[in-house]
Amino acid sequence: MSGERPKALLWDVMGTLVYDPFYEVVPAFFGMTLQELIEAKHPRAWIEFELGKTAAPTMLRRFFRDGRSFDHQGLEAAMVGAYQWLEGVEPLLAQLSAAGWAMHALSNYPEWYQLIEEKLGIARYVDWRFVSCQTGVRKPDLQAYLGAAESLSLAPSRLLFIDDRQVNCDAARTVGMDSILFVDTAALTEALAQRGIAAHAKSR
Known part of the structure; x- marks a missing residue:
């Protein structure tokens, strides 16, 4: 965990935000x-x-x-x-978005992500920027993380990645990107707070 707060959050979608x-x-x-x-x-x-x-x-x-x-x-x-939100996730995203946090999806998913968007409106909070069907790279390929960082013009160390699979979190750390293994919303909220990311506090 870096002592510096991240500039943006990268979210896995299935199993982290949305029921798989x-x-x-x-x-x-x-x-x-x-x-x-x-x-x-x-x-x-x-x-x-x-x-x-x-x-x-x-x-x-x-x-x-x-x-x-x-x-x-x-x-x-x-x-x-x-397709449905996992418990407590949407209110957390809404609070983080209102606090000014930049958030992007870093997801292994096909073109059917558009069906998720039509139903749940994830883009209100999280930009579908790095979906594997668009980038051509799947986690835990290191290029999935490096490509996202490059596209955002940020060092990997300035990004925080959240995913429900340990292998994907480990890969993020390999490139110098902090990561949180998602278990549930309560534990995630605590892990975010430990990194200076409070849903009610402005990001900058």
Whole structure:
């Protein structure tokens, strides 16, 4: 943790700001366990979708290793139906935004991030600036963090990254960027306060 307050916050989205439907909703849609889904799905289809290399129709056709057919629109609808703020997150973002903190998404997600935006309006607080389908880089690739810092004209040490996956937080620290492992909003609020970031206090 640096003694200097960051100039901007970088947020993971799924599992940090928004409920991720992959682990429960998607297996339930297919009548599978999570392990069964992982074994049956194509190993690269979703990753290439997240990297912006393929569009939704191609990803859906390739979703399963065996190429089986399924209700594409139904899957998308199930995911959209499950997108929701994690408990306490939206009020925290609203307070940080009102206090003047610059906040950007640093997210591994495909073009469907637009569906999240349509439903939840995350851009009211957090700019969808560094989404993997646009940058072509996924965390924990170090370039995901360095590219964001370069784009913002800030040293990595002047940015704070929040994510629910330890591997992504560790990668941020590797490039000199402080990070917080998200567990819940209460713990996050405390970790932010330890870094001089209080939701009710102005950033500058």
